[in-house]
Amino acid sequence: MAEIILQERVALKAPAILSAQNRPEGYMCVSCAWAKPAKTHPLEFCENGAKATAWEITSRRADRAFFDGHTLGELEAWPDHDLEERGRLTQPMRWDAATDKYVPVSWTKAFAEIGRELRALDPRQVDFYTSGRASLEASYMYQLFARMYGSNNMPDSSNMCHESSSVALPESIGASVGTAVLSDFQNTDCIFYIAQNVGTSSPRLLHDLQDAVDRGVKIVTFNLLRERGLERFVNPQRPAQMLTSKETRISREYYQVKNGGDIAALFGVCKALIEADDTLKASGQSRVAGKDGEPRDPENAAMIAFAASIAAADKKHVLDHDFIKEHTAGFEEFAQAARKHRWEELERLSGLSREQMTQAAATYARSDAVMMVYGMGLTQQLKGVENVHMVCNLALLRGNIGKPGANICAVRGHSNVQGQRTVGITEKPGLAPLDKLSELYGFEPPRWTGRSTVETCEAVVSGQSRAFISLGGNFLRAVPDTAAMEEGWGKLRLTVQIATKLNRSHVLHGEIAYLLPCLGRIEVDEQATGPQAVSIESSIAHFHASRGKTKPASTELLSEPAIVAGMAKATLGQSRVLWDAWVGNYGEIRDAIERTYPETFKDFNKRLFKPGGFSRPLPARERKWVTKSGKANFISPEKLFPEFPTSGDADVLHLATLRSNDQFNTTIYGYSDRYRGVEGTRKIVFMNPDDIVRLGFTEGENVDLTTAIDATNVRRVTAMRIVPYDIPKGCCGAYYPETNPLFPLAHHDPKSKTPSYKLLPVRLSRSSEVSP
Template sequence: MTSKTITPTVKPYEGPAGGWDSAKSVAGVLFKEHVPLKGSRLLSTQNKPEGYMCVSCAWAKPAQPHPLEFCENGAKATAWETTSRRADSAFFSGHTLGELEQWADHDLEEKGRLTHPMRWDAASDKYVPVAWSDAFQEIGRELRALDPHQVDLYTSGRASLEASYIYQLFARMYGSNNMPDSSNMCHESSSVALPESIGASVGTAILSDFENTDCIFYIAQNVGTSSPRLLHDLQDAINRGVKIVTFNLLRERGLERFVNPQSPVQMLTGKETPISSEYYQVKNGGDIAALFGVCKALIEADDVLKASGQNPVAGRDATPKDPDNAAMIAFAASMASADKKHVLDHDFIKEHTTGFEEFAAAARAHQWNELEHVSGLTRAEMKKAAATYANSNAVMMVYGMGLTQHLMGVENVHMVCNLALLRGNIGKPGANICAVRGHSNVQGQRTVGITEKPGLAPLDKLSELYDFEPPRWTGRSTVETCEAIMSGQSRAFVSLGGNFLRAVPDTAAMEAGWRKLRLSVQIATKLNRSHVLHGEVAYLLPCLGRIELDQQTSGPQAVSVESSIAHFHGSRGKAKPASPELLSEPAIIAGIAKATLGQTKIPWDAWVGNYAEIRNAIERTYPETFKDFNERLFKPGGFARPLPARERKWVTKTGKANFITPGKLFPDFSTADRSDVLHLATLRSNDQFNTTIYGYSDRFRGVEGTRRIVFMNGEDIARLGFVDGEIVDMTTAIDDNSVRNVGGLRIVQYNIPKGCCAAYYPETNPLFPLAHHDPKSKTPSYKLLPVRLSRSTLTQDD
């Protein structure tokens, strides 16, 4: 089912990020959702002290906000949630779930806000209204009949700190550590790699680093689509003379040029700010090789100074590898410190790190031709980036999911840390690591205990506070939950937000397993694919959105979230609730918990009546992290989570920051070198956020009216015998005795390295085998998959 037929068009977009087209897009979505006046009033309070925190991305909220502290995607998220459209009881009475299965994702969500608790009725194949108390009692009865090992409790990135805390507490009191969450699918590689490298589970950067840096290495993150408010910080830095060195697969407009919609001068004159001073298009999966190349150039330049007698502290076995010694000496001199004795920060390396010699030896051993082949960059480009890095005093490392969603995602993050450690670019003003997170509280939910790993949760403290014995066994991550659903080991799935079926790999196999669940419970604001497919017993429980006024017995409530820079912020809903039948997330969790657990030491009703009591409980559980939580809740700019690595205190096994050397440059694919194989990366459009599709426009890439696209290099199109605009099928090129195919994709010639292609997420998720993930973090490798193309019998309309 589609709401209307649109003729697809592809035409290169010549405009900047931001500017008038962004303003038009915001106005358009407000009118589309019938909230132009209400939406405008709400947006004036978005991401501001005493306002509500955006339900879209997790970028930082400044203490002194801009007049309009929202971006195009944030405005879309607000309009999408506060829409006047309703998926009410009348809607569900007119449609079977079998019928709704045929609808497009966009059209399911576009029906609007859910208004009543619903239960699936097998006889009619429809959702029918149910009383909240009856829903809680039956869910509790079903859960009590199951072994907690058989139950998975998922959390999306939008759940508040308060909801996340009581959800993990309920799960553990029930007896389950199966708490997969959206972190497993995006930045889990960071959560594994950063503690190993620097002893912090999140990035160390704060907003003031953008004011103190003189160089930013921007790696594999599309700021214009994924976190446009960050463009303000980049623009301010550029205006101070900061250089931005970008490594990215595609030429993304937000990383090229920007017109600030909040600057009258720029809007009237069209004056653009160039973003990247250097832009390197890295082959898909070539990030380790590219970063190794930069490190190699730095290390060998340092070696040259040693060999010339000027650097007595470099590695003992260092030998310059450049055949043109005079050129190498000149290059080394151009990168040397003020005293001309070193390129690397040997004092920092000696005092604060381990593993340098092994890493330096590996960098020297890699041959330039090998690094060029894997990365897609030339030796000259990698050396130029190294020179820029060496001639900067404080360098920030900013990266996103283009690094983490890989088979070697953990090693990718290790390499970012290695590069930072070479010149002491961690733990000083303007020099830190910034892992740009996606959803608005995806980082925070982990901070308050949403984790399948018992070693990361304060189990002894929970036991002391609430008089129960938490389970100590390792729970299931997202990938392991999918395996359990496919095999029938998982019998129940409770989801606190999200669209799990659309977010995970191996779509066809997952949907088949999903139908065999005994119980599926979905806490949500809008209808999506994960709701119209269901278990034997299925409930759809509508909740208040973060933007809505949350009135409880003690009065209007506030919730809290954690930003990408590890600052906590209060959020106060402003909009009238979509229905008087809605309950808050904490109220729904408490209702299920009471019905499942019976009498406990937890004052569920008191917590629901006053969220400040939940925050007091969070502070008791994490006294150092959340000291004076309620008092600091609405501090402008938020209050910081303590991170020892910011102060160069390394909470690692060695007590120091660790150089960790990847064992290889690229994953081992049996099909990787075959001439007909391309390496696929999935993308988001600027008309979506995660699995939510706002519309069929990808303005920056010039695509209108369709999402069934494959972006290809022109030489690959010709080499494989295709033409621009041709319709093709895409098949997974991994030998695992399964055939995975997505058909009807239109070829679009694009500026992408040879041997690579790109297509939209989640449309191409069916191609990704569940086993195709990082072995340590288990993050699906959505940014790297070998595929083949063939001529299609389908059309775009199919």
């Protein structure tokens, strides 16, 4: 952390700014989406949050002099880290074809040409992308602009991470987001932590996990790799731990599930619960074990011992039959499916033994209030939606939704990625209040289904997309099939990038390209009525205020709302929307949001700075199920594992992409992954030591990775250095986004269209190239 503060030349101002991070009157972190607690810690930020802040308040500048010295052709060869490391953008730029450089342009001219180009295009040909950093206010304006223009093409970063949750949770429990709140961590007595690496993706959550462990809460972890943050934790805000290096043990039980084996693993836990309940029901306490206490059925020893332990606690059931009867539908069908699955198949696909799955079930059954915490390790798979269904099924078996300490927590990766959906960023017209927008603003919104992120990529590759407007993000690095996407990108008529720093999506461009620099969230946003605050939704569906604290990087920067308003006015002409008034006072935007969503945002401005934020209403938290059945639904996945043409090939490994502790999403802060012992490079493939030997390789050898499901199109990344790691046999891991070129656009969950970044069959071959 200190290194990057010095690197970005902000040593003098960083401490004061960091002290305001994630505090009630301060700013929300620009990286992870974890909530601001009402009662804060001495320092309410983690290492990655500090890096994100230093990265944004850097004294480095990508100014006119920088662009005068470099063509975009030159910059295409720069690594991602080096592009962003140049510093903050300072003035609006337009690509000049004659010199292949970005040259300064006035805001007025930029907006005028963008508006002219958009008016010349069919709105169905234009895509409006949103990254997770945009505020609720900017996002609301952006979706309104897109719809008034006539487009429902609103791909966003949620499509690439938790769209599987957004599809599965409504089907299972009638909520589009998780139901957990921060107080659940104080009331739970067990946490099932599934497929999310807290150490690199959401370190502030470690505070809540550590506090829970200190109270005696059992944490049961299901994860592909052995991750340090999920095993033990030294809290830098506890002096005794720092002085003594005493660690908090996080996971009481740790089960390494093969990537793609999550349905089998969770079905195994559910099967053990159901069969133990069947045993108690059929036999009664006296017949669960023999007179000498030994199980009557040696092959079923673990389950019988489990049932006996429940009976010994004077419990007649393992499942919560009262809850199941009153609140759920589909239990018998699900229970039958669980009973029919053979243990041998569950073990083979999950990588866990029957005893391990039964032990996890026993821990679950002995706990009264259990939280289900999961992340993108579940959602970014071919069966991402069904993975989330299984999490819900497990929770429903013992009534662990809608009571203190027992809820579902879907850990989002990017700050406000959840909130953008809440205020209308969606390609699905059924999820937006179109009639209300029509009533408020006097226009007819488009009713056709727009393009998701994957569909936008397909439209770019095929040439159907003609313009791409990006409110933040690094789209080209975040999406799959990199080579095809970069080739298609140059065929776009118009690319507009609203950003704070330079990235890959800016140096590749359309025929007409604009780079529009905006204020960062940490900067003071001074408008006509004074300094403005914006709002963000956290992973636990609480809304929080964020107020900038530092001087803007340049006097020529505009805020995101001002840029959206400028484009909208230039494109749409006269309308009922008071764009200028909204830009002058963000409170008026929040009033408009409240008029559009009166139940969700009641008294929005009054509650904006409430400590701990204010909660989004979720009926499922109160055991009210907004589903077609009127109840929470048990949903049985059709298959335990996706089918591949290369299934069973001995030389095929299943790849999962990973983040390091030196990155946030596509932003690379450096080349260190100290948790995994890697320094100086990101061209790494983590392998089980037995697989290294079995496939004839050696530690440190360079290999090429090739996609093993599409023989018609060779997708390859080269010179990846082998690193032995504690990962299940048959699996391997490598960094995102470096391995994105391996993933075909068609390789996604069929319902959510979330790219399957956590599961891809690959082959390894010796490389002739040298890895850094």
